[in-house]
């Protein structure tokens with residue numbers, strides 16, 4: 001038999017964070033206590049009201065197919081919610097329900113990118129952008145971020161420099177994974193003007209729009225000239241602690257959403273029917289519960305940032321959004337004699353059980369990057385384990401003999 005695999009499969013990437021999960025699981029099987037900071041999954045329960053509404057939907061017989069764009073009730077409620085939070089005028093025809101936020105990335109690329117189109121995407125960034133651009137024959141052009149005294153910000157000059165006549169699409173992830181970066185009003189306005197001037201279509205990944213701890217979140221889709229060229233990636237996963245339910249939406253102008261709906265018919269037919277009734281309850285009546293989720297995350301963020309900043313050679317800015325922290329560990333690595341951040345990660349994992357990703361899980365470092373970073377997610381670990389894990393990490397980082405010993409034992 002000829003094991004023929006399509007040529008395009010060689011261009012498909014992955015989420016390497018899952019391989020860190022696997023390593024951590026193997027160590028756990030050997031009896032090691034693991035402190036899971038590696039995945040953006042949540043150990044917070046989905047609010048009861050959502051579970052009850054979903055159960056009721058199943059008992060009421062909502063177990064068959066539903067329209068490919070989603071049930072009109074949920075599309076209408078989401079149009080209202082997103083319209084209000086982003087200052088947009090939307091109807092249900094602007095909403096296409098999806099099986100999570102992630103499918104919006106592939107469907108957007110499939111519907112609006114031709115082979116050889118140039119697509120700008122963030123690096124560090126969610127790895128699926130590059131994977132999907134390359135898989136479908138586009139030219140992936142990464143843009144980076146600048147570090148300042150206040151944290152990370154978009155490198156606007158670089159974005160502008162990267163645009164050529166072949167550039168068709170910009171992927172923008174405000175409230176950014178992995179850095180927790182948040183663009184301010186001036187940056188968003190400038191970015192919007194660039195998109196309009198160069199006639200770019202935009203995928204605005206707003207997976208963390210609602211995980212903002214202070215101030216009012218903004219969408220690039222609300223800026224002049226933007227709505228008609230932008231698809232918003234929305235997900236129920238984070239705000240409502242529903243990562244495993246797999247429900248999200250593509251939200252945008254009708255001409256774009258119609259194309260996404262055509263892909264729905266050809267792919268999943270429709271998203272899980274009864275889950276959509278649970279999501280409707282989530283939108284209608286969980287204000288108190290979602291505030292509680294955010295309060296829980298805020299406490300974790302504050303504790304983790306404080307403890308990380310107490311470690312010699314580690315420096316971190318407290319992000320105002322997402323549930324990720326992106327500390328600079330360059331000096332800690334140097335003090336311990338590590339050149340390779342992957343080695344540093346393995347040393348910490350194997351000696352302390354603290355499991356995290358590094359900057360390299362979010363793209364190949366760009367020219368000029370001279371600092372090393374790691375990413376810790378605090379969505380799946382409670383306060384007690386954050387304290388215990390980061391205390392062990394401090395002991396390991398501040399003890400060069402431990403690193404020496406670990407290196408010797410590996411040989």
Ligand SMILES: Cc1ncc(COP(=O)(O)O)c(C=O)c1O
Pocket residue numbers: 040099100101102103126173177205207235236237243247248
């Ligand atoms: C930036 C970003 N976009 C999209 C997603 C996908 O979200 P979902 O789990 O709803 O598919 C994630 C998930 O972690 C993410 O971090």
